Amino acid sequence: MTEILRVEHLKKSYDGFLAVNGVSFSVQQGELKALIGPNGAGKSTCFNMLMGQLKPTEGEVFLDGENVTGKRPRDIWRRGVGRTFQITGTYQSMTVIENVQMALMSHNHRLFSVWPRAWKLYREEAFEFLETVSMADQADRPCSILAYGDLKRLELAIALCHRPRLLLMDEPTAGMAPSARIELMQLTADIVRDQGVSVLFTEHDMDVVFAHAHHIMVLNRGELIADGDAEAVRNNPQVQEVYLGGGTLFKEAADA
């Protein structure tokens, strides 16, 4: 297995407050890895530093061995990283399929062309991506009237357009019905399996995490307290302490 992403001693401080404190980990090719932790543990901050939305105070991020610390989001994207957001950021003034077409236009370096009609470009291809996330039936609806869960799936389609080798998914199933969650994570797992994509995701729903993640990392107060397979994490005393009463949850997940 080749290592895609490696993070070394990542730190982020806001006015002296350490949101992320010396986190190191790596993601292998074809791996589906979860980053969990209570609210305010620093998960989103971590993601934002990986994707370039935030500059780390200290530490380094390597993609395929190349140091990409502090590079801008679009440079990271160029190196094959896609991401979805905790609070979705879709293009409200476009239709669902146009959102995907937009990503495809970017992928195909057509952003500065002023002649072709944009909605005719890559429509077929975009439709296929929508089918992948089961959104094809909503292709021509305005994005602004979508349900939250649908927006999440749309974002996944957008992120896939660039054929990423690594997907960063921030709370991909938040706001979805339980059945939809399973569906989406199954889909994600399929993508990992079929396309050899690596996925790093954060999640609150432990069912989702323990059912699908190959490996799980636990972040607490900016520090990584566990990194291993489901079993190892579940039995980690520090993790159990953090998730007070969470033991049941883990057991349920294990039973499932």
Place this chain on the structure above:
Amino acid sequence: MAFFFAQFLTGLANAAALFLVASGLSLIFGVTRIVNFAHGSFYMLGAFIGVTLMEILPGHVGFWGSILLTGLAVGLIGALVEMVVLRPIYRAPELFQLVATFGVILVIQDLALMVWGAEDRLGPRAPGLRGIWRIFGEPVLKYDIVLIAITPVILFALWYLISRTRLGVLVRAATQDREMVGALGVNQAWLFTGVFALGSALAGLGGALQLPKGGADLLMDFNIIGAVFVVVVIGGMGSLPGAFIASVIISVLNVFGVTYLPQSTLVLMFVVMAVVLIIRPYGLLGREEVAGEHGQVGAPETPIRPYPPAGQIAVAAFLGLLALLPLFADQFVLILMIDMVVFALFAASLHFILGSGGMVSFGHAAFFGGGAYAAALLVFHFDTPMELAFLFAPLAAGILALAIGWFCIRLTGVYFAMLTLAFSQLVWSLAYQWRDVTRGDDGLVNIWPAEWLSGTVPYYYFTLILGVGGIIFLRHVIHAPFGYALRAGRDSPRQAEATGIDVKRVQFGAFALAGAMAGLAGGIFVFSKGSVFPTELEIAASFDALIVVFLGGVKTLAGGVVGAGFMTLVEDWLTRLEYWRLLLGLVIIAVVIIAPEGIVGSFRTLWARIRHKEDAA
């Protein structure tokens, strides 16, 4: 040294009125997010009401009492304006309210002319404060010393109000987070009215306080508004101490500028503002604008679509009608149409960056006028053939937009707007002061088209092809990937960047394209009028375009063009009447209140509603 000190005191005294007006504006912006262009009008009202009261009330008590009463009166007028004009439109798109305040300016101008007449009023002297004191041997006006003493008192009073009273807590809460105040169970409408009244009262006080040094006249509203905005922006929008520091800096710098760089009087403050904004994008004490805070208020934009066949036929029929117009219309109709097409292209170019890009420019006239000047200078100095000179209009304007955009594009929201304003003022002052080249405000004259275009009909077709062609091209670009990328950057810069869109670069390109198209409009303009003057570069010219875009409807594609057509016709018709500014102001306010989505937007909503009913039936 004594002289320096005396100069410094003059600067401090000048800062007094400026600070009063600016603090009011800053307060209003901080809480209501309204960019109140009518603030200068409240200042002017303060001066006129103050003069009137001082003529009635005698003596010390009369003088100072008049000033306080003036503040009260102007505050009441401000409250009235807020309740009648602004309250209905808080939910309208971002910055839409400034169009309404522009209507208020026009109304107040004509009302003041009706009430006080055209002649300038000299302010009465402050009793007992005529003449000078000598400080280190230098003469210093007694009244200046009083003003210098009063300003900190007012700053302190405001500070006390904001930081020590319940009202102040609410105001601060509202400045930080508007939803919060609603959640606190406070009637937001009355808070806004109160703050607007307080801000207006401060402007009125400023107008009355400056009376012994000047007077009241009908141009003072426009004369102060530029400086006030500069002060508020330099200080940081919404920051009172910032406004204070900035008014002192600007006033003192002005005094030294007058002595050591007498030619600098027109641009000094705009240069300072540009420098401050380039170094500190949110002013000295301003805070960064949280993304989304100013974002798309109101209903999200509907996805754009090319017109359905019926619409396309209608547009084609309309264009056909325009093409046949010379067969049956008289010459003046053609002239009016040329004006309209030029203005529509200008507005469409602004609408392109404003609507699709979310970039509100307050200085778009720099490119319209810049294009006009580029062509005119070539004709005037080098006898360049018209056809060649004309090509330089969009070219030069595009290059100018690249240069200005390079500085501005890194800013957002109101600060972006103000930096474009600063740069357009620099361009204006270049045209105004570099007389050897531009002939200053004598303008460049005898810039007429080539022989084959000199008749009204040929020039009409020339305008139609290039002007309408430009509008159609811009429309086309909006439907092309570039236009989509621009909208993507506006809708969600975060997502756009994460999918490889260089948002700033796209915006930069759009800014340059909009500049070039404005320059094209300027090129058509200059050869149709035969002359160009710095007036085409003035702030007012930028605002004409801005207002029609808002009136037409920002969130529509045809808004700029329709707004421009509407405005040209209404203005042409109204200016024939005696009190046309009053009427025009009322028309603007009426449109703003009745059609908060703009003319096109509201028609679309109405149409959708009718269709919906039909479907339901």
Place this chain on the structure above:
Amino acid sequence: MTLTRRFVLGTTAALALAPAAALAQDGPIKIGEINHYKRMAAFAEPYKAGIELALGEINGEGGVLGRELEFVFRDDQGDPAEAVKIAEELMTREGTVMLTGTILSHVGLALSSFAAEKGYLYLAAEPLADSLVWKSGNPNTFRLRASTWVQAAMLAEKAAETDAVKYATIAPNYAYGQDAVEAFKENLKRLKPEVEFVAEQWPALFNIDAGAEVQAIERAKPDAIYNVTFGTDLAKFVRDGGDRGLFDGRDVYGLLTGEPEYLDPLGADAPEGWYVTGYPWYGFEEGTPAAEFVNAYMESTGESPKIGSLVGYLTAQSIAAAIEEAGSTETEALIGAFEGLTIEDTPIGELHYRELDNQSNMGAYVGTIAVEDGQGVMVDWEYKEPSPYMPSDEEITEMRPAE
């Protein structure tokens, strides 16, 4: 009363003309008048009143060519482009026979260029820019008022008689202010080469920082000051300078400062002792044409005349005379009539338009400001013809583009 009389007179005149129905049925002869009625209301309104006074008299005496003379007044918002559009409408749709108006020089220049391009006639009534009839002059444009150059030369002539050597100037920072300073400097240096200009102040128009300007001038310690500021700028400058003693022991020359438009609002603050150009309507000897105009104006409007009133009156008189002279309303004929046109018995005596540069011989009143009854007035004034202050005919021909 006057109105009634005029109405009766007008009706009688109309009745008297009834047999000449063939002529009268063409309706009135219309003149297009474009001005900044809102933006410069204080200046434009007296001007309009002057025109209306003249029109009343002209039409009371039967109009011109047996037809009524009518002005179509339009507001251009002080915008040259708007003025050009309105001019087009007036000439092509409204049926006006010629154009006149504007106070601001740049609007005048735009209309002048437009008139030349389209072959219309334009009488620039108030704009002062020298270039209107000289560097940018054209055969279609005539100008009534004495230009900046001439008025500045009159003041320079007086200044050259004094011992003052060091001068400071203060002028609004735009074309008119700069031309006015240039003209004064050039004339004064010609008459008295040793003069020196120790400070040149350029406040923004209508946005003066009076305290700073006064301090800057004081710092240069000039012997004399040349002022071009007007309106609110003037009021602030005079007040601040007076308080700080800037004018004590110094000669001050004020361009236009004596015009009632600017002097009246100053009230008792009027700067005593300044030597200025202006309009001393209160000082005319009874029975002179100048006094008769003042009386008629005050009778019809109830207000004292401004210089704009006089200019408006002369504008209407000039146009009426030119149409009579031309015997038609064709532009060519009107231009021909204006060239060398002479009108007897105007308030300033004989009014004449030169063939050389289409400039009229209207001069200027110069005198010294005094305060009487809490109001500034010009005393020891005289009316000066412009010709001695003009450049030579050769120089002017040189300046005017080949016709």
